[in-house]
Each structure stands twice: as C-alpha cells, then as structure tokens.
Amino acid sequence: MPALRDLQRDFAAYLVAGEETPLLDQVADARVSAAQCLNIHRNNVAITLGEALAGVYPVVQQLVGSAFFADAAKKYSRAHPCRSGNLHDFGREFPAALAADERLKQLPYLPDVAALEWAFHEAFHGPHAPGLDPGRLRQWSAMQFPGLRFSLHPGMGLLGSQHPVLTIWEAHQAEQLPEALDLGIGAEYVLLTRPQLEVELHRLTAAEFTFLRALGNDATLEQATDAAIVCDDSFDLESRLTALVAGGVIVDVRE
Amino acid sequence: MKKSTRLVTAAAGSLLALGLSAAGNQALAAKKMEKCFGIVKAGHNDCQTATSSCAGTSTVDGQKDAFVLVPTGTCERLVGGSTTKG
Structure with missing residues (x-):
C-alpha cells in the first residue's frame, strides 16, 4: 500500500x-x-x-x-x-x-491580444476599492501638488502594445467580423477598470499610458507629468487627472 | 518654473475647486473617462458546462497529437498583421 x-x-x-x-x-x-x-x-x-x-x-x-x-x-x-x-x-x-x-x-499581435484578455479577466475578478475622495486633496496647497504620489486601483489593468490590440479585441465582440481589419494603425494603449460589475476598456494615448504607468510605479505627480510631456508636449494633465479621480482610477494620495 | 510644475499647479487648482462643492462633484462625475467598451462577464468556475463534470464521460484519449495544426481562425482576415520573418 x-x-x-x-x-x-x-x-x-x-x-x-x-x-x-x-x-x-x-x-x-x-x-x-x-x-x-x-x-x-x-x-x-x-x-x-x-x-x-x-x-x-x-x-x-x-x-x-x-x-x-x-x-x-x-x-x-x-x-x-x-x-x-x-x-x-x-x-x-x-x-x-x-x-x-x-x-x-x-x-505577432496574438500574445498581446491574449495579455489584454488576461488583464480583462483579472479586472473582472479583481478587488473592489473606493475612489479617492477629492476633498482629501484640500490638505495640500497647489504648490505641494508636484510632490504628491497617487495609488491606483488595485484591480485595474494597464496594457501597451505595438499592435492595435484593442481594435482587434473590439472587432471580435461583434457577431460579424469586419471584412478586413487593417493592423497598420500601430500601437495601442488600454486602461481596464471595473467601476461596478462591468469591465470597462479605455483607449489611452501614449502620453496618458506613460503618465499612468509612472504613477503606478510610485512616481510623484511632477515626475509622471514630465514623462508624459516627453511623450506628447500637448498632454492635458488637468483633464486627465480630473478624469482619473472622477473615474475612481486613483484611490489614494500621499506625500 | 518648469513646464511640468506649471501644469501640476494649474491642475491642482482645478481639482481643489472640484472637491469643494456638490456642483463640483457633479462636474467631476461628468469628467469621467469615456469608455469605448464595457462588458459584463460570467465567471466559469463551475462544472455546469455541457461537456465537463459527469457529461464528459468520453474515454477517447485526448492526449494524442494527431497532426500539426495551423491557425485557421479570423486571423486570416487581419491585414498587415502577419510577418514573414522567423
């Protein structure tokens, strides 16, 4: 035995x-x-x-x-x-x-499409977390903002690819695939969130992606903004930052 | 003042103003990121599917690799996605 x-x-x-x-x-x-x-x-x-x-x-x-x-x-x-x-x-x-x-x-795009699907899967099953209460930002003056660091939602996904992965993904959500899909449009950047029970996919610009990735890597607001500006000089920080707070992507703030 | 610092302090003013009032909260809600796709997905951590659990009592040996397969799905309709390298 x-x-x-x-x-x-x-x-x-x-x-x-x-x-x-x-x-x-x-x-x-x-x-x-x-x-x-x-x-x-x-x-x-x-x-x-x-x-x-x-x-x-x-x-x-x-x-x-x-x-x-x-x-x-x-x-x-x-x-x-x-x-x-x-x-x-x-x-x-x-x-x-x-x-x-x-x-x-x-x-060559297939592994990135798969990575997007795994990110979707993780976002769907990821933890809940309330977004940042914007009132909490009032404890700092505007001059202190450049040194602030933000925590991003633990269940969110962020994915960049040299291939148009989101376009490919979207085309396959429909019953009928378009006649032909042109992959020549190049790189795409995706943010995945799950505000309630629904996973949402947002198409980002390269600058927005760079900005979020930097914040996620513990950069200060100023460092992340620097990185985004290198990517795109016309990066609209004010509207992006407000949208990230409003959308619950930013969940915490500290010095 | 360098550009990023200027941008950050300008954005700070806007964020601080938004956090102050109910009207601000509404404006904040209106500024949410635009989603391009949202989907509710079912979990699949169960044995309720057609072929698994007791329904899958096939004794066919699914382990054999009968022949070399090539992809034959919708990838054929993606233009410019293939490379000839490798």
Missing part, C-alpha cells in the same frame, strides 16, 4: 502526462475498468481546463480557430498544470506560451 503522498503524486502525474501509471493496481475494477475510470477522470480534467482557458481567451480562440486553440490549450495544460484550487487562477502564462509557440510566429 503506497503512502497517500505517493498516491497523490502518481495521480497528479497521470492527469498531466496520461501515461502508464502504477495507479492501475490501486484502482478497483467495477462496472467500468480501472483504466477506463482513470481515463474518464483525466479527460474531464482536460476538458474543464480547456473550457476555462477558452472562457478567458475567447478572442484568441476566434483568431486561431477552435481546433488550433484546443491543441494549444492541451499543450499549455500539460506544461503549466493548474496549481491553484481556484480555476480563475489558471491561464496566467498562456500569453507567454503563445509567444513561444513557433507555429504562431506569423501572428
């Missing part, structure tokens, strides 16, 4: 690799054979993981087609076995796995 730990290890290995297993001797034959029992269980695990992945990455699935996606999902599930009891945690490394897949070299 093997120890429980060995039994569990063999079982986990079998679920991932599906090869000959010493478990066969440990499972009783009933109406269905031990081999069939194990096979059924393994298939259910594979199907559940595949469906979870398709649930998170529906646009990737449309882009590459169901057959290819199923194959990629299967390979991913074996290379990155689910290590959490929460199925929502499964699939984090899928964008990187797609980037490493030689068969997808023709689709």
Whole structure:
C-alpha cells in the first residue's frame, strides 16, 4: 500500500502526462475498468481546463480557430498544470506560451491580444476599492501638488502594445467580423477598470499610458507629468487627472 | 518654473475647486473617462458546462497529437498583421 503522498503524486502525474501509471493496481475494477475510470477522470480534467482557458481567451480562440486553440490549450495544460484550487487562477502564462509557440510566429499581435484578455479577466475578478475622495486633496496647497504620489486601483489593468490590440479585441465582440481589419494603425494603449460589475476598456494615448504607468510605479505627480510631456508636449494633465479621480482610477494620495 | 510644475499647479487648482462643492462633484462625475467598451462577464468556475463534470464521460484519449495544426481562425482576415520573418 503506497503512502497517500505517493498516491497523490502518481495521480497528479497521470492527469498531466496520461501515461502508464502504477495507479492501475490501486484502482478497483467495477462496472467500468480501472483504466477506463482513470481515463474518464483525466479527460474531464482536460476538458474543464480547456473550457476555462477558452472562457478567458475567447478572442484568441476566434483568431486561431477552435481546433488550433484546443491543441494549444492541451499543450499549455500539460506544461503549466493548474496549481491553484481556484480555476480563475489558471491561464496566467498562456500569453507567454503563445509567444513561444513557433507555429504562431506569423501572428505577432496574438500574445498581446491574449495579455489584454488576461488583464480583462483579472479586472473582472479583481478587488473592489473606493475612489479617492477629492476633498482629501484640500490638505495640500497647489504648490505641494508636484510632490504628491497617487495609488491606483488595485484591480485595474494597464496594457501597451505595438499592435492595435484593442481594435482587434473590439472587432471580435461583434457577431460579424469586419471584412478586413487593417493592423497598420500601430500601437495601442488600454486602461481596464471595473467601476461596478462591468469591465470597462479605455483607449489611452501614449502620453496618458506613460503618465499612468509612472504613477503606478510610485512616481510623484511632477515626475509622471514630465514623462508624459516627453511623450506628447500637448498632454492635458488637468483633464486627465480630473478624469482619473472622477473615474475612481486613483484611490489614494500621499506625500 | 518648469513646464511640468506649471501644469501640476494649474491642475491642482482645478481639482481643489472640484472637491469643494456638490456642483463640483457633479462636474467631476461628468469628467469621467469615456469608455469605448464595457462588458459584463460570467465567471466559469463551475462544472455546469455541457461537456465537463459527469457529461464528459468520453474515454477517447485526448492526449494524442494527431497532426500539426495551423491557425485557421479570423486571423486570416487581419491585414498587415502577419510577418514573414522567423
């Protein structure tokens, strides 16, 4: 009789690799054979993981087609076995796995589209946090504002890509894909928020993206503004900052 | 005064004014970021789907790689997205 730990290890290995297993001797034959029992269980695990992945990455699935996606999902599930009891945690490394897949070299935008879908998934399941009460800003004078630092919403997502990922993503939310989608429009920057139960995607300019990323990296308001101006000299700080406070993207402030 | 400092102090005046009154709060609400897409998504952390749980009692071995697959989805309709490098 093997120890429980060995039994569990063999079982986990079998679920991932599906090869000959010493478990066969440990499972009783009933109406269905031990081999069939194990096979059924393994298939259910594979199907559940595949469906979870398709649930998170529906646009990737449309882009590459169901057959290819199923194959990629299967390979991913074996290379990155689910290590959490929460199925929502499964699939984090899928964008990187797609980037490493030689068969997808023709689709350089695909990993970033996948990253956008994961960011969407995280924004959807992320924590709630109330936005900053603007009244709290009154404890500082305008002259002190350049040195202030802001905390951003813990559940928000921020993503920049050399490819028009949001345009691609949006096109796949419709029933019908446009005749052809021109990817020549280049880089896109996206902010993902979830004010209530709905995930919202906002298209940012490069300067806005740079500004937010800097704030998220603990830059002062002045440092973040500097970075944004380098990107775009006409960056409208006043309207952006007000919108970020009003939209609940900024949740806290400190010196 | 350098440009960023000037911008920040100007924005500060506007933010401070907004925080002061109910009218300010309304103006603040009106200034929210424009969203280009919003969507409510269902969770999928359950076994209610058609093929999983007890419905998936197939004994077909899904582990075999029968042939080399190529992407055949909507990617074919994206113009200028492909590269020939690699």
